[in-house]
Amino acid sequence: MEEIWDILPGLGDKLAAHVVLSASAIGLAILIALPLAVWAGRSPLVSRLALSLASLVQTIPALALLALFFPLLLSLRAVFGEGLPTLGFLPALMALTLYALLPILRNAVTAQANLDPGVLEAADGVGMTRWQKLVLVQAPLSAPFIMAGIRTASVWTIGAATLATTIGQPSLGDPIFAGLQTQNWALVLAGCFASAGLALAADNLLWVIEVGLARRRRWMTFGGIGVVALGILAALWAQGSGSDERRIVIAAKSFSEQYILAQLIGQRLEAAGYAVEYRDGLGSAVVHSAVANSSVDISVDYTGTIWTNYLKRTDNPGREAMYATIRDWEAQNTGIRVLGRLGFENAYAFAMRAERARSLGVTSLTDLAAKAPQLTVGGDPEFFERPEWIAVRDAYGLRFARSRNFAPTFMYNALQSGEADVISAYTSDGRIAADRLVVLEDPAGALPSYDAMLMLSPRIAQDRGVVAALEPLIGAIGVEAMREANFAVDREDAGKLTPKQAAETLAKKVGLTK
Amino acid sequence: MDAAKPLLRFERVTCRFGEVTAVDGVTCDIAQGSFVALVGASGSGKSTLLKTVNTLVHPSEGRVRFGGEDVAALPPAKLRRRVGYVFQGIGLFPHFSVAENIAIGPRLAGEKLPPERVAELLTLVELDPAFAKRMPDELSGGQRQRVGVARALAGGPELLIMDEPFGALDPVTRDALGRKVRELHERLGLTTVMVTHDMAEALLLADRVLVMDAGSIVTDETPRALLAGAGGAVAQRLVSVPREQAEKLAVLESRA
Numbered sequence: 001m002e003e004i005w006d007i008l009p010g011l012g013d014k015l016a017a018h019v020v021l022s023a024s025a026i027g028l029a030i031l032i033a034l035p036l037a038v039w040a041g042r043s044p045l046v047s048r049l050a051l052s053l054a055s056l057v058q059t060i061p062a063l064a065l066l067a068l069f070f071p072l073l074l075s076l077r078a079v080f081g082e083g084l085p086t087l088g089f090l091p092a093l094m095a096l097t098l099y100a101l102l103p104i105l106r107n108a109v110t111a112q113a114n115l116d117p118g119v120l121e122a123a124d125g126v127g128m129t130r131w132q133k134l135v136l137v138q139a140p141l142s143a144p145f146i147m148a149g150i151r152t153a154s155v156w157t158i159g160a161a162t163l164a165t166t167i168g169q170p171s172l173g174d175p176i177f178a179g180l181q182t183q184n185w186a187l188v189l190a191g192c193f194a195s196a197g198l199a200l201a202a203d204n205l206l207w208v209i210e211v212g213l214a215r216r217r218r219w220m221t222f223g224g225i226g227v228v229a230l231g232i233l234a235a236l237w238a239q240g241s242g243s244d245e246r247r248i249v250i251a252a253k254s255f256s257e258q259y260i261l262a263q264l265i266g267q268r269l270e271a272a273g274y275a276v277e278y279r280d281g282l283g284s285a286v287v288h289s290a291v292a293n294s295s296v297d298i299s300v301d302y303t304g305t306i307w308t309n310y311l312k313r314t315d316n317p318g319r320e321a322m323y324a325t326i327r328d329w330e331a332q333n334t335g336i337r338v339l340g341r342l343g344f345e346n347a348y349a350f351a352m353r354a355e356r357a358r359s360l361g362v363t364s365l366t367d368l369a370a371k372a373p374q375l376t377v378g379g380d381p382e383f384f385e386r387p388e389w390i391a392v393r394d395a396y397g398l399r400f401a402r403s404r405n406f407a408p409t410f411m412y413n414a415l416q417s418g419e420a421d422v423i424s425a426y427t428s429d430g431r432i433a434a435d436r437l438v439v440l441e442d443p444a445g446a447l448p449s450y451d452a453m454l455m456l457s458p459r460i461a462q463d464r465g466v467v468a469a470l471e472p473l474i475g476a477i478g479v480e481a482m483r484e485a486n487f488a489v490d491r492e493d494a495g496k497l498t499p500k501q502a503a504e505t506l507a508k509k510v511g512l513t514k
Numbered sequence: 515m516d517a518a519k520p521l522l523r524f525e526r527v528t529c530r531f532g533e534v535t536a537v538d539g540v541t542c543d544i545a546q547g548s549f550v551a552l553v554g555a556s557g558s559g560k561s562t563l564l565k566t567v568n569t570l571v572h573p574s575e576g577r578v579r580f581g582g583e584d585v586a587a588l589p590p591a592k593l594r595r596r597v598g599y600v601f602q603g604i605g606l607f608p609h610f611s612v613a614e615n616i617a618i619g620p621r622l623a624g625e626k627l628p629p630e631r632v633a634e635l636l637t638l639v640e641l642d643p644a645f646a647k648r649m650p651d652e653l654s655g656g657q658r659q660r661v662g663v664a665r666a667l668a669g670g671p672e673l674l675i676m677d678e679p680f681g682a683l684d685p686v687t688r689d690a691l692g693r694k695v696r697e698l699h700e701r702l703g704l705t706t707v708m709v710t711h712d713m714a715e716a717l718l719l720a721d722r723v724l725v726m727d728a729g730s731i732v733t734d735e736t737p738r739a740l741l742a743g744a745g746g747a748v749a750q751r752l753v754s755v756p757r758e759q760a761e762k763l764a765v766l767e768s769r770a
């Protein structure tokens with residue numbers, strides 16, 4: 001795993017973004033928690049309410065909490081106007097701040113409650129005002145315990161900040177998510193090492209401050225604060241030194257094909273002289289809204305996805321009609337420009353191992369329905385909530401013994417190991433051919449078509465340079481070429497390519513570059 | 515008793531906490547220069563009455579006058595500088611040195627207590643001036659309460675109020691510190707009110723003993739009069755404890 005050492009130096013900008021995000025969240029949490037703790041110290045009702053709310057937040061998984069801020073901010077646009085960002089730094093900051101509140105608040109409240117009552121009586125007895133008592137007595141005596149809470153909050157926040165990747169905020173989660181999707185374990189480990197190292201460094205520095213406060217060693221307290229401040233300033237400087245002209249932001253959902261296509265688009269735009277930026281690993285539901293509000297500029301989406309999720313249609317008018325309807329609908333309703341179709345489909349399909357299908361005598365979904373009660377179906381985490389699954393299930397009366405969720409890259413392994421008998425597969429997936437899987441026929445036409453489309457945000461919809469750079473992609477990528485590129489990224493042997501390399505190979509293969 | 519005007523006057527002071535009446539209409543004058551002990555069983559209301567003086571407790575009815583002024587009308591910080599407060603919990607600030615603890619009252623008033631004055635106060639309570647730099651957790655219980663007394667005296671108070679000041683100390687330290695406080699009372703011309711549940715301590719230190727029972731003052735006598743049998747049943751029950759102990763000790767001594 002020597003590659004990790006090659007990857008780590010390249011993570012500087014992710015590290016800087018991670019530090020700025022975590023430090024902002026912890027700083028904001030301190031600003032909220034401390035006055036709240038003082039108030040709680042004077043009112044048992046406030047104390048109970050604040051601690052219950054902070055505990056409640058902790059019960060929400062960090063990933064869900066981050067995702068929840070997207071619709072919340074979207075609805076707040078009614079109040080604050082269209083300029084309110086719904087993705088990236090702001091929602092990540094808000095979610096992580098909420099997450100960091102509990103340990104700081106709880107330690108501050110507990111520290112106050114456990115102060116020696118004699119000392120507090122003496123403070124009144126010598127004539128301190130409430131403010132003097134707080135500043136001269138309560139704050140310094142509580143400080144070491146509050147610092148312990150801040151340490152806990154910091155470790156949690158730095159860990160949870162890796163999840164900010166999913167809502168489009170660059171962080172050390174970027175290499176982790178990209179690595180998980182493309183099975184590039186060196187990338188995953190590099191991201192984990194970097195964020196764990198950052199958490200440990202922060203924990204130790206804050207420990208020095210805590211000890212300095214507890215033992216009244218000023219040089220420790222101020223030395224620790226100084227180093228923390230320097231680290232944050234360095235991160236801010238590193239972030240600020242990047243060019244601040246608006247780049248073209250390319251989105252990728254969290255699977256290999258999306259990473260490859262994002263790189264392919266990025267390479268063409270860079271060749272045309274544009275500065276580009278990638279937002280990898282976005283949740284599928286987030287991408288469409290992000291393009292509509294120009295938080296990101298370019299995405300590749302699929303006709304079937306838009307048809308069911310945004311047009312809320314359940315009928316199937318056929319491939320061409322579906323595309324034309326979507327193109328007009330986007331133009332009228334969201335301002336997204338559908339530049340065209342790339343040429344391949346990535347439809348949902350059901351796949352089985354060839355010998356398993358043969359021994360069960362299954363070749364179509366109709367056959368499958370009869371055997372389903374003895375079988376386990378595997379799908380990606382979204383699949384069993386999707387209207388496509390519901391449509392197929394109802395059309396064929398599918399009733400499986402069990403259904404299990406797998407990350408897309410692991411579904412094929414699950415099929416090989418027998419943990420699933422049939423999986424939801426994607427027709428452009430290279431592993432269908434590589435693993436010699438059988439794709440079951442859909443005689444009822446229950447699965448809609450999934451043509452890959454190039455979507456442009458309203459911000460760049462009329463940008464001639466962008467359109468000129470991307471138009472050659474329209475109709476250029478056949479399903480075989482896409483499968484090959486996908487497989488090159490997903491395979492685990494020596495032929496494995498990074499999404500960037502696969503994009504270059506794909507461009508040559510389809511004749512876009514020489 | 516001194517004919518001087520009263521420094522402290524309680525006027526029908528009543529303190530209620532919900533259903534409980536801790537102090538029930540107490541009226542009483544404390545003459546300037548007197549050393550008054552306030553004695554009673556736990557829950558008799560003596561601590562509550564004492565704390566109305568420096569407004570740590572606000573009476574539900576009635577008022578407390580200090581040098582003729584209603585204490586409720588005085589700014590608390592100013593009042594508490596003129597009223598030294600010593601209590602069982604001591605309450606030295608653990609993050610302040612001995613010198614900083616002693617100097618806190620003047621510091622709050624925006625005044626810096628010079629090191630010579632700190633040394634003088636430490637000498638007054640029989641501590642080595644070198645203690646000034648120590649932290650409270652390096653001191654014994656008796657030493658801490660001596661610092662507590664020095665802190666109460668730092669602002670040059672007219673009145674010293676003490677709530678079970680020696681309650682947590684061992685008997686030898688307790689006796690020595692008690693006598694020291696009495697001596698300082700004389701030397702500095704203080705007026706002192708001390709709450710205690712120990713009648714022997716009250717009889718030995720004070721020149722006037724008030725006995726409280728169920729929120730009221732039931733006895734107001736000199737130690738001499740109490741020992742002569744005055745003051746009523748509650749007071750005499752309290753006096754009988756040290757008296758019987760003294761008698762038993764005398765018997766033991768005569769047999770030895």
